[in-house]
Amino acid sequence: MKLSTKVAELTNIIAPAVAACDVSLWGIEFAPQGRRSLLRIYIEALPEDQAQDKHVTIEDCAAVNHQVSGILEVHDPIAGEYILEVSSPGFDRAFFSDEQMHAYVGQTVSLRLIQAIGTGDQKRRKATGTLDSIDDKVLKLTSSDGEQFEIALSNIDKANLVYEDA
Structure with missing residues (x-):
């Protein structure tokens, strides 16, 4: 489960943007697919929120998507086009x-x-x-x-x- 160099670079760029949305970064998947890549970000409720049985909402995903999109435009770490997905890790989490x-x-x-x-x-x-x-x-x-x-x-x-x- 060693992170690739690209995922490590993306994690360093994305983690502060995710934290600014009051959720935690669970993990990142990056799949270059020819001219269009896929960047999937998994977010989790903060531990103190989990203790109160709070979970990631669609609003959390939308906020992280907006925040991360802005950061990626500034840093431009992905060559070419990409699709950005933000999700909770789910019950069968990786x-x-x-x-x-x-x-x-x-x-x-x-x-x-x-x-x-x-x-x-x-x-x-x-x-x-x-x-x-x-x-x-x-x-x-x-x-x-x-x-x-x-x-x-x-x-x-x-x-x-x-x-x-x-």
């Missing part, structure tokens, strides 16, 4: 950093790995299960069939929360 996963210990996550784990015919590049623990180097995961995995954080390409209807 994780953009290892630190974000700490709050979801005990919940189900889905991982796509850089290198396969396991032995013999059981090698896999995807793993889904309950996030048992996470520290600064590895996470421990238990699959639905009881299989346990210890996965290096540096081996995770993509991670998502798996939404489970209560």
